Each structure stands twice: as structure tokens, then as C-alpha cells.
Amino acid sequence: MKKIRNSEQIVAQGDAASRKLVLEIADRTLDKLDSYRRIRSIMRMEGEVLHIGVRSWDLSKKRNVYLFGAGKACNHMAMAVDHVLGERLTRGIAIVKIHEETDRFNKTEVYIGGHPLPNEEGFRASKQIIEVVDKAGPDDLFIVVISGGSSALMSCPIDGISLQDEIDTTDVLLKSGAGIYEINAVRRHISALNGGMLAKRIQDVGAELIGFGISDAVGSPATGDIAVPYAAYKSTPIGPDATTLDDARATIVNFDVAGRLPKNVVDYLMNAGPERETPKAFPDNTYFLLNTLPDSCIYAKQACDEMGIPAIILTSFLEGESRDAGTFFASIAREIQTYGNPVKPPCVLLSSGEVTTQILDNSSIRGHGGPGQEMTVSFAITAAKTKGACLLSIDSEGTDGTAKVAGGITDSGSLKAATEKGINLYQSLREHSCFEALSAISSTVFTGNTGTNLCDLNILFVPAIEKAR
Template identity: 50%
Template sequence: MKKIRNAKELLARGDVESRRMVLSILEQVLQRMDSYNRIKDIAKLDGDVLQIGTKKINLQEKKRIFLLGAGKACNSMARAVEDILGDRITKGIIIVKVLEPTEKFKYCEVVCGGHPLPNEEGLKAAEAILELVEQADANDLFISVISGGSSALMSCPVQSISLEEELKVTDLLLKCGANINEINAVRRHISQVNGGRLAEKILAKRAELINFIISDSVGAKPTADRSRPCFFQGTPVARDQTTIKDALNTIKKYRLAAEVPKAIMDYLEAEDESHETPKELEGRVSHFVLDKVPDSCEVAAAVAREMGIPSMTLTTYLEGESREAGIFLASVAREIQTNHRPLATPCVLLLAGETTTKIEKNEKCGKGGPSQELALGFALKAELVEGVCLGALDTDGTDGPTDAAGAIADAKTAARARSIGLDMYKATLEHSSHSFFDGLGDCLYTGTTGTNVCDLNVLYIPNKREA
């Protein structure tokens, strides 16, 4: 089944040949990075022995098996575990962002949590997970499937903080331009489950914990070996590298102290060591990392080689303002096509990371997402580069609060917008990138993809056409 659901429609307009190149690469990246296949590649059941890569677990020694998870890609991850273990799973609870009509689960209770803002359903599911953990003992096995988005989806603030107060601080952090590490530093320290708290509670029961993880942390190196347990930090099931001081510094940096709910400030400022997240986890815990942010560029580069097109990974650390990043990419494309540096045309540039969109107070804000806004910034200048095309994709399939995964923009985008009366500059100022690309029919739609490694940008620069 195709991942990009509207590829046919996208190839009916704009610079078709350039779009075909970009869409082919994006499609193959999503196909190859689907976590269902990643898990099935390294895990199998042989009689009573569950083998995950180099690790073997005798299930005869386990009384119960619990499957827990949260994240924008945990749908596919949980289905893989269900298909491997079947009725050996005692109970499962997973919290997803979107549940597709075709996705069926036999052994898991599936809840749609809130993302990027948490909701009541996610809170109740997280509380149910904690109840499962409370009844565990040393003979139990927990298998967790965790991907990006788990901090919001598995929302469970400490008892002195309400869900409404957590919603308030999350909204402030998202709009002020804070990056994901800064946002997580705050969220982890007001949570009963995040920042390693869930693992801490499981290991306190002396149960065994196996984690399948997709990391959406910008700054990691590519995955080396999926078959071996590895060191990992972050998420609800691994130790936390951030501190309460980091959380307070984030609030101070963005001048939010006066707006952050008092209960949250009181909790963070209390001199109580129990409020700090675990920096070490004692007990039987193994992490299997399926993919990281740079892996999308690794896969895309391999696809480009197979297609016979030179490529360059420009960065896997892309951060900053989405619109400005898009304008920058258009300028790089122009340099390449005009002066053939840093490489000659035709070629593909690959960039991964996570840009953000800052919304000023009282600023008019339409509907959009960081990838769509990046594509909109690119479209502002792309008209100057013949045949250029950019696919800006949030790899989990949902860009910001929209149901689009991103957008495609090419050298013809500006002219097409003018021809139907779409104001590109107004859309930029009002952060209404989704409405703009939806009006052009140029949003990318995938539904859940089975992966979640932040954003991937594929930029194709063809030869300059002869006059």
C-alpha cells in the first residue's frame, strides 16, 4: 500500500517531473522505515523463547506479559508485537495520536491521546498504565513501544498539578519558539510517567522491561545496530538527561514565569529531591532503538543512489524558524543551479531535523504546521530556480495540528497561487500554510506512517533548462 495517499493528484499539477523525483524518494523512505517491519526484522518467537536481536527471553519464566506504549508511530510498533506474541500478551494499553479505520488490535486497548496538547483520554490511559504497573511483580515482563509524541500523549501530571495547568504550560512553550528539548525539560519534571518515571516504577517492582524505541531527538548519530540492546536516555522508559534546573532555565529564557500556572512554578521551585527525574535506572531493562532522526537521510540517500541521482545530506540538525529555513533552502538551490556549488545539478539535497514556528502574542494565527510553513517559505523564492521542487514532510504523518504530513512546493507554486488569487505573503504572515497549500491541492497526505523521526526535507535541483 502506498504511503503518500494523494501522490497521483500531486503529479497532476506543478512541475511534474521534479515532483515525481521528490515523491518517489519520500515514498521509499516511509516504506523502508515502517516500524512494523523494523520490529519483525529483529524479533521472533521460537517455541517459548522470544528472541529480540541478540537477546533471548524464556517466556516460561514469565507469569504475565504487558504491552504498553505511546507515540505517533506506536500503532505499527504495537501491531508487530501483537503479531509476534499473540495471546501470550496478558494485557496491552497504547496511546496513539491517530487511529486509522483499517488498524485493528486484538490484545491492546487503544486510546487516542492529545498531541501536541494533551487531553483527558490520554490522562486516563496513563493512569490505567500506572495501575497495571502497580500490580506487577518480579515474574512479569513489560514490553514498551515508544515513539515521538509520547510526552504529550501519555500525559499524567503529578497530583498537585491539573491537566488544565499542564495544557497551559505546553501551549505557552509551543508558541514561544522553544525547541523540543526545552519543552521536554519542563514536561518531564511535572509528570508521573515521563522522564523515565514509568521505567522507574516498573523496575521498582523488579519486573523486566524491554523497550522498542523510535527516537525523534535532533542531534543523534545514525542507528548503528538495531539487533543489539543499547544505551538510551529520554522518553518515559529511559533515564532522563534533563534537570529541574533546565526546566526553570527554559521558563526564564522565554520569560514565561508570570504566565506559567502557579502550581507548576511551586513544584519546580520546591527544594525536593523527589521532584527530580531518574538519572540512572536500576534493574532489568533493555533498549532496542529502531530508528533515529538521521536515519531518514541515510535511507533517502540510498534511494537516490538507486535512482542514479547524486545527493548530499546537508544537515540532520535542522532547527530554527520554519519559514526562514525554507527561504534559506531556496537560496541554496539557486546557488547550486547557477554556480554548481556545493555540488552540480541535477542533484538532491537532504535535510532532517525539527524546525519550529514562533507565534507572537496577539499575532493572527491561521492553520498550519512547521513543515508546511517551511515549504511556504521556500515557495517565496523558488520561482527563481527552474524546475526546483521541495517535499517537506513530518515523517509521522501529521504536521502540527493538521491532518497533512507536510507540503510540496516547486518553481511553479507562486505563479499557480497568483492565478487563483491565493496571497502567499499574507499566508506567511498569518501562519496559514495549511490553507494555502490546501487551496493549491499541494498538501502531502499519508495518514499514520509507522515511523516518527521528526522532519525530512527532500530538495531536487535539476539542470537549468536551455533557452
């Protein structure tokens, strides 16, 4: 089944040829990244022996085998483990962002957590996870699957901080302009599970932990052989935490949010002693890293090669304000088409990373959207000068910001199409209502759960134009 479910509507608008090409690249890339396929390629049961890559476990020596999961790609990750273990699984708990009708589990309970803001259901599921771990012992095995979004979905604040405090803290940080590292530095240090605290609980009862992860951190190297345990695994609920209490304090100061965060959160972080630091090492755990952020560009480049389209990877470190990135990409497209720099058209430029949208005043919000949608709206304004140029920007897990779409796609004709429908794209950016603007011109991208979570994937196609003699 195609990953992009509304392709027909998208190509019926604007520059159909450019849109079709970009959508095909995106679809092939998402298919290559699907975590269900990745896990099943290295995990199998033979009798009572569990094989994962180059390692094996005799489950006849285990009393219980538990599966926990959280993240925006958790559906596919947890299903893969659940399907392999079958009746050998004692109990599973998965916290997902969206529960698809096609999800099928044997012995795993599914909870719909909140993202980007935590919710009560994710909190209840997290409490159940803690209850299971605290009753476990040395003869038990925990298999935990984690992808991006777990910080919000597996929400369980420490004593003295309420769920509402955590919700308010997340909301303020996401709109502060802070990067994900800075945001996580705060969130992990007020959590009973995140920042390695789940792994610490498992370690404290003497049980064994096997972790599967997808790293969406900007700066992570590309994956190698996923069948070999990954020694440098970091962060999330099951790995050592790279952030520190000092990082959390610096975030509060540098982004001037002390006055907007809940007072007890600020007081706690500013006064917490070293005993409150998150764990920094788990040498006895076994981790398998399925994908990292650069993989999306690498697989997209492979897709372009298969299709015979010249392509270059521009960057897998893209960060900053989403609308600025959209203008930048449109400027690059014009340079390519006009002067052939830095590469001659036709060509595809690929990038990944995590752009953000700064919102200092919630009263300015008049609609819905997310960074990918804002990037493509901004692109549309400037790209009107570059015939056939087309940009797709999606959050690779399938939801972008507050909208239930993966992102947006616009081309050189999108500005005119919006204007003809009475839509002012400049106003849409100011009022953060890009979802409504893109929907009106059939330019949102809908995928549902994709089975991966590698932040933003941006695909820019620039066609050649026939110059006048």
C-alpha cells in the same frame, strides 16, 4: 501500499516531473523506516521462548506479559509486538495520535491521545497503565514501545498539577520558540510517567522491562545493528532522563514564559528539591533502538542512489524558524542551478531535524498549518526564481502541526499558482494559514500513520537548465 496517498493530486499541479521525483524518494524512505517491519525483523516466538535480536526470554517463567505504548509511531510498533506475542500477551494499552482503520490488534486496547496538546483520553489511558504497573510483581514482564509524541500522548501530571495545567503549559512552550529539549525539560518534571518515571514504577515493583524506541532527538547518532541491545538509551517514559530541574528552570527564564505558564507549574519547578529530580540510570533494563533522526537522510540517500540521482546530505541537525529555513533552501537551490555550488545540478539535497514556528499571540492565527507547511510556503516565494526547483517538507510521522497532513510540497511555479487563485503567500505566513494556502494549490502531502517518527524530512530537488548559447 504507497505511503503518500495523494500523489496523483500533487503531480497534477506545478512542475510534475520534479514533484514526482521528490515524492518517489519520500515514499521509498518512509517504507524503509516503517517500525512494524523493523520490529518483525528482529522479534519472533519459538514455543514459549521470545527472541528479540541477540537476546531471548523464557516466557513460561513469566506470570504476565504486558504491552504498553505511546507515540506517533505507536500504531505500527504496538501492532508488531501484539502480533508476535499473540495469546501470550496478557494485556496491551496503546496511546496513539490517529487510529487508522487498517490497524489490527489481538489483545491491545487503543486510546486516541492528544498531540501536540494532551487530552482526557490519553490521561485516562495513562491512569490505567499506572494501575496495572502498581499491581505487578517480580514475575511480570513489561514490553514498552515508545516514539516521539509520547510526552503529550501519555499525559499524567503529578499530584497538585491538573491536566488543564499540563495542556496550558505545553501550549505556551510550543509557541515560545523553545527547542524540544527545553520543552521536554519542563514537561518531564511535572509528569508522573514521562522522563523515566514509568520505568521507575516498573523498577519499584521488581518487574522486568524491555523497551523499543525511536529517537527523534536532534544530535542522536545513526543506528547500528538494531538486533543488539542499545546501552545508551535515554529519555521518554522508559529511559533515564537527560534533562534536569535546572534545565526546566532555565527554560522558564530564558524564554520569558513565567507570566504565561500556570502559576502552580512555575511555583513547583522553581521550588522543587533534588528528591523531585527524574531518574538518570536504569542498568537492568533492555532497550532496542529501531531508528534515530539521521536514519531518514541516510535511507533517503540510499533511495536516491537506487534511482540514479546524485544526492548529498546537507544536515541532520536542522533547527530554527521554519520560514527562514524555507528561504534558505530556496537560496541554495538558486546557487546550485546558477553556479553549480556546492554541487552541480541535477541533484537532491537532503536534511532532517526539527524546525519550529514561533507564535507569540494566538490572535494572529487565521487558519491551520505546521512548520513543514510554513517552510514550503516560504520556499515557494523565493524559489520562483529557480526553474523546476521543488521542496518537500514533512513531519515523518504523518501529521504536521495542527493539520492532518504530513506537510507540504512546493516548486518554482507555486507562487504563481497561488497568486492566480487570489492567495497571498506572505499573508498565509503571517496568519499561520499555510494549510489552507497549500490545499488550494494541491500541495499538501497526506500519508496517515507512516510507522515512524523522526521529526522533519526535507527533500530538495534542483534540476539543471539548458543555458542559452
